[in-house]
Amino acid sequence: MQQVYTPPPKGGLLSFPKLKFTGNGGSYFGILIVNALLCAITLGIYYPWARAKKLEFLYSSTELEDSPFVFSGTGYEMFKGFIKAVGILAVFFIIEALLARAMLIPVAAVVYLAFILLIVPFAIHGAMRYRWSRTSWRGIRFGYRGNRGELMKLFVKEFFLTIITAGIYGSWMLMNLRNYIIGNIRFGSGEFKYKGDGWEFFVLNIKGYFLTIITLGIYGFWWQANMFRYYIDNMTLSNNGKTFTFRSTATGGQFAGLILLNLLIVVFTLGIGFAWAEVRTFKFVCDHIEIEGDVVLDELQQTEEEYTNAMGDDLADALDLNLV
Known part of the structure; x- marks a missing residue:
């Protein structure tokens, strides 16, 4: 359109x-x-x-x-990707089943690890390329310019550092991946950037974890608001030397109201109200993101190519991957 x-x-x-x-x-x-x-x-x-x-x-x-x-x-594009994704996953599960039946458990574990290390960045890269290529606003198409090989190397390195640190490095892994992925997203000629810091995100989560336990779960709403704020506040969009900054205005109390009311809607309607709960969430997110800066949107130029291979997007959906 x-x-x-x-x-x-x-x-x-x-x-x-x-x-x-x-x-x-x-x-x-x-x-x-x-x-x-x-x-x-x-x-x-x-x-x-x-x-x-x-x-x-x-x-x-x-x-x-x-x-x-x-x-x-289109559904047809996604269907073609869906068939490919199902084929890849089916082959993997068949191999795992055969190895388990042959009592080759260590080999099955190695194959499983290798599959995760390869398929996750492959799916993320493909999903980013397809989804952003098929997204536009006022005729200006979005795009993703990340390199699959670079993303795979980054993911493998970050994954192993997370494993050998018993998960402690997870905050750095998530931030480094977000920095790379968001940094390669384009809005026409506009360039997104993300400047998340692993240490800051680690401290934010450690604080949230312990305060949530101490307050018997009550602080969890403020923890979620702080994570949302960190995700939003570290993102910018630049074009022609001008910059937009994004800022979250959501508070812990507002998150509590959103989540608790959504829960009541879903429970007391026996699940029928799920659609209304999701719509409330989408509206909440949009209402609590402010954009400030001097980028002139009509100066954005069309620079991104179309990409119609939806296999990565279907794989990411099947694996429930959602980094951005």
């Missing part, structure tokens, strides 16, 4: 772009229930089209400066 960008009028008060989620629970519920029924009728074959329908709704309901984002991926 090509959208026409109308520049804002010159002069007047300085205003910053705003994110807004306009979707409603009723429409989202309709999409989810139809998707579920068609997936059941087709024994899961419809799943790629179901994902495409869901993403189309979520993207079109998310607006920046009153213009919606567009997801142009």
